[in-house]
Structure formats: C-alpha cells, structure tokens
Amino acid sequence: MSNDDEGSATELLETYDFLMKYIVVGEAGTGKSCLLHHFTHNSFKDHSQHTIGVEFSSRTVKLGEKRIKLQLWDTAGQERFRSVTRSYYRGAAGAILVYDITNRDSFLNLSRWLADARALASPNLVVVLVGNKSDREEDREVEWAEASRWAAEHDVHFLETSSLTGDNVEAPFLLAARSILLSIESGALDPEKAGSGVSYGDRALRRVNSSSRLSFGSLSVGRRRTTGKLKLKDLVPGAGRRCC
Template sequence: MASGGGYGDASQKIDYVFKVVLIGDSAVGKSQILSRFARNEFSLDSKATIGVEFQTRTLVIDHKSVKAQIWDTAGQERYRAVTSAYYRGAVGAMLVYDITKRQTFDHIPRWLEELRSHADKNIVIILVGNKTDLGDQRAVSTEDAKEFAEKEGLFFLETSALEATNIETAFLTVLTEIFNIVNRKNLVANDSQGNGNPAGSLSGKKIIVPGPAQVIPEKRSMCCTSS
C-alpha cells in the first residue's frame, strides 16, 4: 500500500532513495508534472527547462520511507549531451507526450530507444499522455497509446498536470513497482542465506491502477540504490 507524503522532505529516516527521470519532447509538460508532484504547484507561464533540474519528495510505501528523486531535463535536441549522466542510477522513468500533439507521441519510440540504451535494462517505465484537460484537441487516442504500451511492456496512464489528474497515481505506480521489485530481491537474497521469511511484510504487493487506461507489465527484477 502506498500513501503520499508531504510536499518537501520530512525529517524521518529514509529507507530508500529512488531516482526517476522524466523524458520526452519539449513542451509536453514534464516540468509541470514534476512541479505538481513535488510541490503541488502549476504555473501557466512555465519556461522551458535549461539543462537539468531535480526535485525530491518523500513518501511512505508499505510503512517504509521512500525519497523520490525526480530528474527533469529539456526535450530539445541540443541538450541531448546530458544523457549518460542524466540516466545514470535511474530505476524509474516517465516517458511523456502531449495528447494534443501527434508528433510528440510519434517520437516516443526514439525516446524509448535512447532510454533503453543508456539506462539499466530493467528500469521501470510508465508512458504518460499529458494534457487531458485539452481533450477537445486530442490528436492521440488512448487506444493507440495503450496498444504501444502493451507492446513495449510499459505502464500507461493519461494525466493532466493542470487539473492534477493521475499525477500522483503515475508516480506511485512507478515507485511502488520499484519498491516491490527491490523488496522481492531482498527476500530472495535472505532466502538464499537460509534466514528468509517469504510470508513476511516484504512480500511484493501488486499495485492496482484505477481507470480504464491501465497496463500492468510483466514483473521483472532490477537493481536499485537504497539509502
């Protein structure tokens, strides 16, 4: 079970630190998604991100304190040089497109290829169709995006940073999946040493994502940084 933490970091002990990266074309709303999640803010006059920035938010997942370190970079080609450092250590990724701009969705395979060539092969990825508040201008159908996500084994949700729709759910989907994978790995390690407890509180719990735009990929093992 996951629950949202306060906006800003609490002073409690941190059990895990998970780095999640936001990628996608410029102006799809990556910075607004980050701002909504980290500070519950939205700015109508948001400027393009220059280079890289990251924000953190601490949440409680299954009674453990998890610090989400969310990295955001500009989608313009000229900032592509940041990639190797940007992806290093990332255990989760949000692949964002704008539902009103078909080109931003058509570029998703390229972003996914770049992500998979730079990041850990078992990184947890969610495809995010942002700006559902502009539904009357929709250029990418939910069905097209869902089909792509299923084919590539990605989670999928549509969001609105403006209306705060599914932003929390999208991040919790990724963070809870990472959390469950890490704890399953810990459980296997403990079992191999003869002191495991398969029925204990570290057993992975499947997250149920509300809404029709739901894709739950096959579970995979991965490596992750804990703190």
C-alpha cells in the same frame, strides 16, 4: 535539551526506507516540468519555460509502511541538450516517459526516448508512459487505446494525466515506485548493487524475503486510464482523484 526540542529536531531529520532515482523524459512542450511541479508542490506551474539542461527536485512518498525518497531529474526535450541530458539517465531506476495527447509528433517520437533510457539507465528500469494534458480532450490527437497498445507492445505501464488540473499526477510516480519495490521483494533488484538506481535509506531494510514481505497498501483509479504489468487500483490509495 527538552523532550519538545528533541521532538522538533527529530522531525527535521527526514527518514526513509529507500532512495530511488527517476528521470522525466520526452519531447519539449509535453508538460514534463509542469507535471513534476504539480507532483512536488501540489499546484500548477504558471508561466513555465522550457527546461535548460536538467533540473532536480525530490519528494518523499509513502507506500504502505515504506517511505521512499524520490530523486527526480527533469530533462530538457530539445535536441540541442540531448548529449547533456543523456548523462543523467545513468543509474535511474524509474523513467516517466511523457507525451502530449494533443501533439501527435510527441507520441511518434517516444521510441527514441525509450531506447535511450533503456540503453543508459538501470538494467531493471521501470518505465511509465504518461499521456499529459488530458484536460484538453477536444484537442486530442492521440487516442487512449492507441497509446495503450503502444505501451503493451513496449512493456511499459501507461496512464493519462493533467498537470493543469492535477488529475492522476501522483499515479505515475507511485506506480513506478510500487513496481520497483516488487522487484526488490522478488529478488530481481538488489539495492546494494551499483547502478541499480535504488539504495537503502536511514530506515533501511537489509533483508527482504518470504517471511518479511513488503507492505505497500492499495491504489484506486479509473480502469480506462492505466495499463501494463500492474493494475493501478492495486497500488496507492486515492491516486486517481483530482487534487485540484
């Protein structure tokens, strides 16, 4: 095999340092599938239908020197699928909890979705609250300040996105990954423990300690659009930019 052939073969083999399982949850019609599609395909999903049961996708992202493969489980928001979708919560390391800023009912029902996720997923579950459809400011029914308070009271991160324009769509996924990596660095989360929602990849780091610190880069985003334990501006470059 020539060097060129070897190079091509190597490129086909995706390598990553960590594998993380995420669930995307919330009421039907909040734009969960569109948000996920924009994150994985960098485009708006036209003519989106309600998810039936669960749909799977994935994307590999880079934080500093670390490559993280995200397993993304998009769950149906309809009540009739609840018993099915709940089984996919198990072992999730991250949860993207979505509501529609133009639909107050979708916000008022957040506590139920959060309770289910925390009861069934990893004990170290990282949750990011996402107020979707920020492009429809004129139809807003949930103010940013109110959602920010709810997030603080429930110890979750928070930001707003638009799956239509692409504004901030990468930020919740990267924010969750950053928080999970910090838990690994601190020793609070062990990727080799069953049910952690995280595992080592092909570029595995078998030991993380004070002399071998993780490096994740930095993130800049509008200050009004995030709250919680970490500040988004410290995480990943350009996550607050409009990509469309």
